[in-house]
Amino acid sequence: MEMINFDHISASPLLPEVKQAMIDIINGEYGNPSSQHKIGEKAFVAIDNARTSLAELINCRDSKEIVFTSGGTESINHAIKGVAFANAEKGKHIVTSNIEHNAVVRSLRRLKTMGYEVTSLSVDESGKVNPEDVVKAITNETILVSIMHSNNEIGTIQNIKEIAQITKEKKIIFHTDAVDSVGIVPIDVQELGVDLLSFASNTFYGPTGVGGLYIRKACRIFPLLDGGMQENNKRAGAENLIGIVGMGVAAEIAKRDMDKRLVHLKSLKNKFINDIPKYIDEYYINGNVENSLPNLVSISIKYIEGESVVLMLDDENFAVSTRSACASGSLRTSHVLLSIGRDSADAQGTLVITFGINNTEAQVTKFLESLKIVVKSLRDISPLYKGK
Amino acid sequence: MYSKTVMDHFRNPRNVGTIDNANGIGEVGNPLCGDMMTLYIKVNDDNLIEDVKFQTFGCGSAIAVSSMLTELAKGKTLDEAKKITNKDVAKALEGLPKNKLHCSNLGADALQKAIKDYEEKKSGKVKTDSRNIEPPIAESHDEHKHDDQCHCSYCDSDLPDGATFCKACHSDILAKLENNA
Numbered sequence: 001m002e003m004i005n006f007d008h009i010s011a012s013p014l015l016p017e018v019k020q021a022m023i024d025i026i027n028g029e030y031g032n033p034s035s036q037h038k039i040g041e042k043a044f045v046a047i048d049n050a051r052t053s054l055a056e057l058i059n060c061r062d063s064k065e066i067v068f069t070s071g072g073t074e075s076i077n078h079a080i081k082g083v084a085f086a087n088a089e090k091g092k093h094i095v096t097s098n099i100e101h102n103a104v105v106r107s108l109r110r111l112k113t114m115g116y117e118v119t120s121l122s123v124d125e126s127g128k129v130n131p132e133d134v135v136k137a138i139t140n141e142t143i144l145v146s147i148m149h150s151n152n153e154i155g156t157i158q159n160i161k162e163i164a165q166i167t168k169e170k171k172i173i174f175h176t177d178a179v180d181s182v183g184i185v186p187i188d189v190q191e192l193g194v195d196l197l198s199f200a201s202n203t204f205y206g207p208t209g210v211g212g213l214y215i216r217k218a219c220r221i222f223p224l225l226d227g228g229m230q231e232n233n234k235r236a237g238a239e240n241l242i243g244i245v246g247m248g249v250a251a252e253i254a255k256r257d258m259d260k261r262l263v264h265l266k267s268l269k270n271k272f273i274n275d276i277p278k279y280i281d282e283y284y285i286n287g288n289v290e291n292s293l294p295n296l297v298s299i300s301i302k303y304i305e306g307e308s309v310v311l312m313l314d315d316e317n318f319a320v321s322t323r324s325a326c327a328s329g330s331l332r333t334s335h336v337l338l339s340i341g342r343d344s345a346d347a348q349g350t351l352v353i354t355f356g357i358n359n360t361e362a363q364v365t366k367f368l369e370s371l372k373i374v375v376k377s378l379r380d381i382s383p384l385y386k387g388k
Numbered sequence: 389m390y391s392k393t394v395m396d397h398f399r400n401p402r403n404v405g406t407i408d409n410a411n412g413i414g415e416v417g418n419p420l421c422g423d424m425m426t427l428y429i430k431v432n433d434d435n436l437i438e439d440v441k442f443q444t445f446g447c448g449s450a451i452a453v454s455s456m457l458t459e460l461a462k463g464k465t466l467d468e469a470k471k472i473t474n475k476d477v478a479k480a481l482e483g484l485p486k487n488k489l490h491c492s493n494l495g496a497d498a499l500q501k502a503i504k505d506y507e508e509k510k511s512g513k514v515k516t517d518s519r520n521i522e523p524p525i526a527e528s529h530d531e532h533k534h535d536d537q538c539h540c541s542y543c544d545s546d547l548p549d550g551a552t553f554c555k556a557c558h559s560d561i562l563a564k565l566e567n568n569a
Contacts, residue, residue, distance in 0.1 A: 305445060305446050348422055381442075382444070383444065383445055384424070
C-alpha cells in the first residue's frame with residue numbers, strides 16, 4: 001500500500017516539472033558559472049534565471065539580493081554569524097525569541113561562547129512574540145534581531161512587519177528565518193521590511209540541499225564561506241547548478257499556484273481541526289488560531305508518547321512527525337512546546353502534521369480513523385490514562 | 389532503527405494490563421522523562437512469579453522493553469528473577485539504539501522494585517492495597533534536570549559559564565576543543 005505523507009515539513013516530493021528541469025540540466029549543462037567561456041556561460045544563465053525566479057517569489061528589488069546556499073541551516077548561520085562578525089565593533093548584543101529553530105539557537109549559542117550577548121524573548125501561549133518586548137530588549141549594543149517568520153513546530157506566524165519597523169527606526173539589522181514560509185504563504189521582503197530572510201527549496205517541492213538568503217542591499221554582513229567571488233562575493237564555492245535550477249522552477253510554480261494551494265491546504269487543515277473531536281478527546285491544538293501556517297497542525301495528545309504514535313501510524317501507511325523528546329535524538333523536550341506552556345508529559349504526545357498539495361480530504365478522514373485506533377491502543381496500555 | 393524483535397514486541401506487546409490481586413508492584417520512570425512503566429507481579433507460595441503484567445507510557449523501545457521483560461520474568465523463581473538485568477532485556481530484544489539504552493530500558497528496574505515491594509509487604513513493612521494505587525504524580529528526576537548544569541556543543545547541552553566538563557555526555561570540553569583545533 002502506498003504511504004500517505006502528512007509530514008511534508010520533513011520531506012516533500014519533487015514536482016514533476018522540477019524533476020524534469022533537473023534532468024534536463026544534468027543532460028545538457030555541466031559548466032561552472034564563473035568560467036569565461038560558453039560552457040560556463042550557459043550555467044551562468046541557468047543560475048541567473050533561477051535567481052530571478054526566487055527574487056520574484058519574495059519580491060526583491062534586485063535579484064542580486066538573493067544568495068544561494070546549501071539550505072535553510074546555512075542561510076541562517078550565514079545571516080546570524082555574518083552580521084555578528086561584521087558588526088562586532090558596533091556592539092555584541094543580539095535579540096531573538098524562545099521558539100527559534102535550532103539553527104538559530106545553536107548559532108547564537110556559539111556566538112555566546114565568543115563574547116556575544118543574547119536576549120531571548122518569551123512568547124505567549126499561542127507562540128507570538130510581543131513587538132513591545134523587542135523594543136524593551138534593544139540596547140545601544142544591539143546589532144541584530146532574529147525572529148522567525150513561522151514556527152516549524154506549531155506553525156505560528158509572527159508580526160514580522162511590525163518588528164521590522166522597530167529595528168528600522170533603531171537602525172538594527174533584522175533577520176527572519178522564513179524557511180517554513182517561503183513558497184507556502186506570500187512573502188514580500190519589501191513589504192515586510194526585513195534586511196535578511198532565510199529560505200529553503202524543499203519547503204516548496206524543490207530539491208533538498210539548496211536554499212537561499214535574501215540580503216538587502218547595503219546590509220553589513222560577512223560571508224560564512226570564504227574563497228572565490230561567487231554569489232556576488234557573498235558565498236564562496238562553485239554553485240550547486242542542478243539544485244539551484246530545480247529550486248528556480250519550484251519557485252516559479254509556487255508563485256503561480258500559491259492562491260490555489262492556499263485554498264486547498266487551508267481546507268485540509270480546517271477539516272482536520274473541525275473533525276478531530278469526533279475521533280479523539282483530551283488533546284491541545286498548539287499555535288496561533290488566527291495567524292499560522294496553512295499546512296501545519298500541531299496537536300498534543302494526552303497520556304501517550306509521540307514516537308509510539310508515529311511508529312503505529314507508519315504501520316497504517318501514514319507518515320507524520322512528532323515533537324516527543326524520545327524521537328529527537330537529543331532526548332530533550334521541545335523548547336518550543338515548553339515555551340508555549342505545554343508540560344513535558346503533554347509535549348511527549350505531540351504530533352506535527354503537515355499537509356501537502358497532493359493530500360485530499362478523504363485522506364484526512366482515513367488518517368483520523370487510524371489515529372483514533374492508535375490513540376486508543378496506546379492509552380489502553382498507558383499507566384497515565386484512567387479513562388474508559 | 390529498531391530490530392525486528394523490538395518491533396514485534398512493540399506491535400504485539402505481551403502481558404499488557406494490571407493484576408487485581410498483585411502482591412508486588414514496581415513503578416519506574418516518569419512521564420516528564422518520556423517513559424514510565426508500572427509492573428504488576430503475582431508471586432505464589434513457591435516463590436514463583438506466576439503472573440506478570442505491565443502498563444507503559446513511552447516510546448517504541450519502552451513498550452518493547454516492558455513486554456520482553458514480562459516474558460523473561462514469567463514463571464521464574466524470585467531468585468532467578470532478581471538476576472534479570474536491563475542488559476538481559478536489551479539483549480533479548482536483539483539490541484536497542486544507543487540513545488534509548490539509558491532512558492527506555494527500565495524493565496528490569498521495574499521488576500526489581502516489584503520484587504522488593506512484594507518482599508516488604510510479606511514481611512509486613514508496607515500495608516498498602518495494591519489495587520488502590522493512585523496514578524503517579526509527575527515529578528522531575530534529578531538526572532533529567534539538565535538545564536542548569538550541563539550541555540555542551542557535542543551533546544545537546546548548555547553549559548554554565550566557564551564549565552570545562554559536560555555532565556550529560558561526560559566530555560572534557562577543553563580537551564575536545566583542543567583536539568579539534
